[in-house]
Amino acid sequence: MWEYTDKVREHFLNPRNVGVVENADGVGEVGSLSCGDALKLTFKVDENERITDVKFQTFGCASAIASSSALTELLKGKTLEEAEKITNDDIVTYLGGLPKEKMHCSVMGQEALGKAIACYRGTPIEEKEGEIVCECFGVTDVEIRNALTAHPLNVVEDITNYIKAGGGCGKCHERIQELIDEVKGKDVPKEEKPQKLTTIQKIRMIEETLQREIQPSLKKDGGDIELVDVNGNQVQVRLRGACSTCKAAQITLKDFVEKKLREFVAAELIVEEV
Amino acid sequence: MNTIYFDNNATTRVAPEVVEEMLPCFTEDYGNPSSMYRFAKKAADRLALARQRIADLLGASPEEIIVTSCGTESDSTAIYAALRSNPSKKHIITSRVEHSAIKNLCEYLARKGYRSTFVPVDKKGMPDLDYLYDHLTDDTAIVSMMWANNETGVLFPVEEIAKNLKEKGIVFHTDAVQAVGKIPIDLKESSIDMLSLSGHKLHAPKGVGALYVRKGTKFSPFLIGGHQEANRRGGTENVASIVGMGKAAELAAAHIADENSRVRQLRDRLEKGLLKQIPDSLINGDPENRLPNTSNLSFEYIEGESILLMMDELGICASSGSACTSGSLEPSHVLRAMGVPYTAAHGSVRFSLSIYNTQEEVDYAVEKLPPIIQRLREMSPFWKQ
Numbered sequence: 073m074w075e076y077t078d079k080v081r082e083h084f085l086n087p088r089n090v091g092v093v094e095n096a097d098g099v100g101e102v103g104s105l106s107c108g109d110a111l112k113l114t115f116k117v118d119e120n121e122r123i124t125d126v127k128f129q130t131f132g133c134a135s136a137i138a139s140s141s142a143l144t145e146l147l148k149g150k151t152l153e154e155a156e157k158i159t160n161d162d163i164v165t166y167l168g169g170l171p172k173e174k175m176h177c178s179v180m181g182q183e184a185l186g187k188a189i190a191c192y193r194g195t196p197i198e199e200k201e202g203e204i205v206c207e208c209f210g211v212t213d214v215e216i217r218n219a220l221t222a223h224p225l226n227v228v229e230d231i232t233n234y235i236k237a238g239g240g241c242g243k244c245h246e247r248i249q250e251l252i253d254e255v256k257g258k259d260v261p262k263e264e265k266p267q268k269l270t271t272i273q274k275i276r277m278i279e280e281t282l283q284r285e286i287q288p289s290l291k292k293d294g295g296d297i298e299l300v301d302v303n304g305n306q307v308q309v310r311l312r313g314a315c316s317t318c319k320a321a322q323i324t325l326k327d328f329v330e331k332k333l334r335e336f337v338a339a340e341l342i343v344e345e346v
Numbered sequence: 347m348n349t350i351y352f353d354n355n356a357t358t359r360v361a362p363e364v365v366e367e368m369l370p371c372f373t374e375d376y377g378n379p380s381s382m383y384r385f386a387k388k389a390a391d392r393l394a395l396a397r398q399r400i401a402d403l404l405g406a407s408p409e410e411i412i413v414t415s416c417g418t419e420s421d422s423t424a425i426y427a428a429l430r431s432n433p434s435k436k437h438i439i440t441s442r443v444e445h446s447a448i449k450n451l452c453e454y455l456a457r458k459g460y461r462s463t464f465v466p467v468d469k470k471g472m473p474d475l476d477y478l479y480d481h482l483t484d485d486t487a488i489v490s491m492m493w494a495n496n497e498t499g500v501l502f503p504v505e506e507i508a509k510n511l512k513e514k515g516i517v518f519h520t521d522a523v524q525a526v527g528k529i530p531i532d533l534k535e536s537s538i539d540m541l542s543l544s545g546h547k548l549h550a551p552k553g554v555g556a557l558y559v560r561k562g563t564k565f566s567p568f569l570i571g572g573h574q575e576a577n578r579r580g581g582t583e584n585v586a587s588i589v590g591m592g593k594a595a596e597l598a599a600a601h602i603a604d605e606n607s608r609v610r611q612l613r614d615r616l617e618k619g620l621l622k623q624i625p626d627s628l629i630n631g632d633p634e635n636r637l638p639n640t641s642n643l644s645f646e647y648i649e650g651e652s653i654l655l656m657m658d659e660l661g662i663c664a665s666s667g668s669a670c671t672s673g674s675l676e677p678s679h680v681l682r683a684m685g686v687p688y689t690a691a692h693g694s695v696r697f698s699l700s701i702y703n704t705q706e707e708v709d710y711a712v713e714k715l716p717p718i719i720q721r722l723r724e725m726s727p728f729w730k731q
Binding site: 074084085087090101105106108109110111112129130131132133134136137208209232236239240268303304305306340342 | 436456457458459460461647648649650651652655656659668669675676677688689692724725726727728
C-alpha cells in the first residue's frame, strides 16, 4: 500500500473543483487511457487575466486525482502570470508530499497547466521537439533533459518516477542513462543493475572486442580467432592458424579471450571452442 | 467498520482449527523432530500426520511431499531440480501468464545461458497448446504451466498437457498454488511430475508451502544442508506451520464441495450484481473455466487504484491489475497477454472469495460499489454519459 499523506487522502476522497468550466478560456489536456492517467484542466479568467474559475477531470490513481484537485486550489484567484510560476513541486508541497513513484502525477498537473495557458494565449502547441526516447510513454530527449535540469534526478528510476520514461519495456534505459551522464556529468553514480544487452548488441560488442583487443595479439603469434555463434552467454569460437595447433590454446581461450570479453562485453560470458 | 475480505487469492485467514493445532507445537511438543528421545518423537509424529494430510488432499503418498517455506521456493526447487538433473538440457517452456515466482525465474534463467519459451494465451486466458507442443525440442528440460491463474482464476488443462508430455518423456511441473483446496485434485490419476502449493492460500499460515515430486522423478535439492525431507530440503522443519498446513489440508478436503457450490454461488451473485448495475463493465478470463472463488472485472474509463482505495473506505478488500497498484507503470502482464485493452486493464478489480464470506457481505458490496464507480467515472475525462 502507498504511504499517502492525510492531505492526499483527503483531496482524493473529496476532490475540489471536479468538472469542466463552460466556455472555458483555457483548456489543457495531457495523458491518455493507455498511459494509465490523464488530466483535462479548464479555466476562465477575468479582464485582468485573473483565474475566476478552474475545474479538472482526471483518470488515474488516488495521487493523480489529489494532485489535480490541489492544482485547481492553487490556481484559484491567481493571475496567469502567477499561475505560470506554479510547478509540480508546489503541488507536492501543497499535498505534504507524494511517494517518489507517484511524482509523475504532480508533473502531469504542471503539464496540463502549461497547455491550458498556451491554449488561452493562442500560442501554437508545438509538436513534440526532439527524438522520442521512451516509445512506451512517448517521452522525448528534450523532455528528459528538461526534467534533469529542473529536478534533482540522478538515476533512470528517478526519471521514470517523474515523467514515466523507461517505465514500460525498459528498452530505452541505456539512452536515458546517456542523457543523465550528459546533463549531470559523468561522475554521477550509475545504477548498480548491469545493463541488459540484446543478442544483436552482444554479438556486435563481441565482434568489436575480438577485432580490437584480441585478434591483433593472436596475429602477432601467427594465429587468429573466428566467432562461430553466440548462444545466450555461451560464445563459441574457432581458433585459426598457429593457435589451432598450439598447446597453450586452452589457456589463451580462458585467460585471455574470455577475460577480455568479460571485461568489455558482459561478466557472465563463457567462451568455448568448437 | 467490519472488514469484508474479498482478497483470498492474495492470502487467507488462518482457520481457527489450524491455529488450535499449531499452538502446542510452540509450547508443549517443541522438540526437534530429528532428535533421538521420545519427547522429540511427538513433534516428529505431528509432522508425519501433517505430511499424510497434505498427501491425502492431493491424492499422493507422503514420501512424495517435500515441505518448503513458500510457493516461490517450491517453484524454484522444481525448476532447478529439472535443470540440475538434466545438465545437458538448456530449454524451459512456460506460459506468458505465470505468477512472478515462475515468470521472473524463467526470465532470469534466460539471461544465464538457458532458453525460455513463453506460451501465449488467447482472449480468455487459455494457452495455445499447439504452440507449446511445436516448441518442444530434445533440449527441453522442463515444462511449467500454472494450474489456476491467480488474477483471473482461469484453469489450464494441466492434466492433459502432463499426459502428452509424459509420452514424450519431458518433465512437467505445475504451479498449483491457487488451485489446491479450491478444486478437486487427484495426482494418482494424473501424469503431473511436480506440483507447487502454498499454505497461506488455503487457510494455513504464511511461510510454509510444499512441492509434490512424483516417485521416480529425477530430483536435486535446492536448499542443501541437513538430512531433512529425506535429503531433499535441508533445514530444521517449521513444525508448527507444517502442522498448520496439514490441518488446513484436511479442512480443505472437507470444504471442497462447499467451495464449488456455496462459494461459487456467492461469487456469481457478486459478479452478476455488479455487471447488471454497472455499464461498461466486463469479465476478464473464461467465465466457464475458472476457479469457483475468483472474479476479475474491468470497469472501463477509471483506474483500479482509485477503486480499491474508495472500497477500502468501506472496509472492502480486493486487488487490481492496474499499473498504479503494481508499483510499475504497466498494467498486469496477465491481462496484457490476454489482449485486454489498456482501457479495461487499468480499471480491473479482482475479487477472490473464501468459505468465510457471507451473502450479506456480497450484497453489501453489490450495493456500495456502483456509486463508487459512478463517482470516479464522473471525474474521468473519458466518461461521456
